[in-house]
Amino acid sequence: MVERLRAKRTLYAAWSAHAVFAAANAWPRWETLVPASALVGVTMASVNIVYGLYVTTLADQLTAAAAAADRGRFSLNQSISQTRHV
Numbered sequence: 001m002v003e004r005l006r007a008k009r010t011l012y013a014a015w016s017a018h019a020v021f022a023a024a025n026a027w028p029r030w031e032t033l034v035p036a037s038a039l040v041g042v043t044m045a046s047v048n049i050v051y052g053l054y055v056t057t058l059a060d061q062l063t064a065a066a067a068a069a070d071r072g073r074f075s076l077n078q079s080i081s082q083t084r085h086v
Helices: 002-024 030-070 076-084
Strands: none
Touching: 002 030
C-alpha cells in the first residue's frame, strides 16, 4: 500500500479511515462498526511503516542540511586535531 500510494497519501487514507470509524461509532451497530474496524485495521499497518519512513527521511534531510552548513568551515574535530600538532 505504501509503495503504491506513497507516504502522504497513505497517511491521508489511514486518517480518513479513522474518521470513518469515529463516524461509525455514532450509530453503533454491527453493520457500521465491523467494516469500519476492518478498514482501520488494514490501514494501521501501513501507518506504522510510514512513521518510520518519515523519521528516516527527516533525519536524512537534517544530516544533509548540517553537512551543507559545515562546508567551508572547520569542524570541531578538525580544529582539535590541528591544535595537537602545533
